[in-house]
Amino acid sequence: MARVNYRDSDVALMARMMRAEAEGEGKLGMLYVGNVIVNRAVANCLDFKDLRTIRQVIFQVQGGNFSFEAVQKGNVFYQRAREAEKRLARQNLEFWRQHPGKFALWYFNPYAPCPPTWYDQPFAGQFKNHCYYEPKAGTCASVYSG
Numbered sequence: 001m002a003r004v005n006y007r008d009s010d011v012a013l014m015a016r017m018m019r020a021e022a023e024g025e026g027k028l029g030m031l032y033v034g035n036v037i038v039n040r041a042v043a044n045c046l047d048f049k050d051l052r053t054i055r056q057v058i059f060q061v062q063g064g065n066f067s068f069e070a071v072q073k074g075n076v077f078y079q080r081a082r083e084a085e086k087r088l089a090r091q092n093l094e095f096w097r098q099h100p101g102k103f104a105l106w107y108f109n110p111y112a113p114c115p116p117t118w119y120d121q122p123f124a125g126q127f128k129n130h131c132y133y134e135p136k137a138g139t140c141a142s143v144y145s146g
Helices: 008-042 054-058 069-073 083-094 143-144
Strands: 106-107 121-127 130-133
Touching: 008 054, 008 069, 008 083, 008 106, 008 121, 008 130, 008 143
Parallel strands: none
Antiparallel strands: 106 130, 121 130
């Protein structure tokens, strides 16, 4: 059973985002970004209350800006989805979860060492240039069960 309900259009949208955010980090890096996208769709907590679809997650606006920089600035995001990234997106939507993105709700590239917290959320781990952060214990049980 899929972690979140989805349609083919969601697969293509997610594939574009994964590529735009982490193509330089290879398949594994794109899968970690996919973990964060799906985790946000299943998390009903913190900044992600009432987000239930991949489209809502990807086009979420916080503080007047899109949550994902690639939506706002990324020319790669606006290219057509490729089959390789669609396969990766389907993996995330169906089942694939792995540390450090397994329970992460945030990631970013600090262009420096990863800070121990990000907006008061604990560091989960790093893969290549991206730092991943999980919700604080007791603040978002749905991300751990979903």
